Amino acid sequence: MTDVVQHDSAVLVHFTLTLEDGSLAESTKDGGKPALFRLGDGSLSPALEEQLLGLSVGDNKAFSLAPEAGFGPANPDLIQYFSRREFVDAGEPEVGMIIAFTGMDGNEMPGIIREVNGDSVTVDFNHPLAGQTVNFTIDVLAINPQQEAMNADSVG
Template sequence: MCNSLENRIEKNSAVLLHFTLTLEDGSIAESSRLSGKPALFCLGDQSLSDMLEDQLLGLKVNDKKNFTLPAVAAFGEKNPDLIQYFSREDFSNIGLPEVGAVILFTAINGREMPGIVYEVMEESITVDFNHPLAGHSVNFDIEVLKIDPQDGKKNENIVS
């Protein structure tokens, strides 16, 4: 259950905010400002890293904050076990993918997982199931719009 006391972000607060994520080279990885759609998060629901939640704690509506998180606290380090190799035959139903294509795969448990085609060779196709920002430290530029908003839906595609 999300709640808040004294109009400050606390451990179980729901927070509506705008954010821009930039990488080490200054490129924008994602921005709710550019899309015009703020993101709704509920602290304590395990969708955000502890270090990211710590940066939000205590902020009030209209507060702005800029901070950088290391890869491990943002989207994790690259995990070599999440790079998988497939035969070209595995793609016979959809055709040969191009490098950089994002394809949804169904895991053994039935869950869908996006994978990025990393390499297409004569015998095999390499697919990376790491988050695209894994292995990168990320700069967060945030602005708190509302705390415990009653409207809106949680954005599950943002920062995990």
């Protein structure tokens, strides 16, 4: 059993993510279901992984990540303009709607409608938190929880 979070750890956490203005962006505590982060798999930013390293079960930590260290800066190239006619199948476009678009590679990409002006619809494909400083509060519940369960099963 690992006592502290390491570079290849899986970490079960509750987290709350707020923006600079204090507004809530996401919280696992609301739904009561913790999140499993896997360090080293590329799903977390290096800066977020760095904040988790060395933590133990029961630890809680609050920290902020600048846009470059969190969800990245907003990229103006990811803002696209469409004709309103292209939304016939999706219904009337409204500001704030999130719509799945099919990319050139066939994968779906979510886009947020930022503006509807006459026949023009502005869609933002940036991550919704891109360009924002985010504040995390993390509570460590378990380290390598599946491995511990597998080890316990194999002992008996």
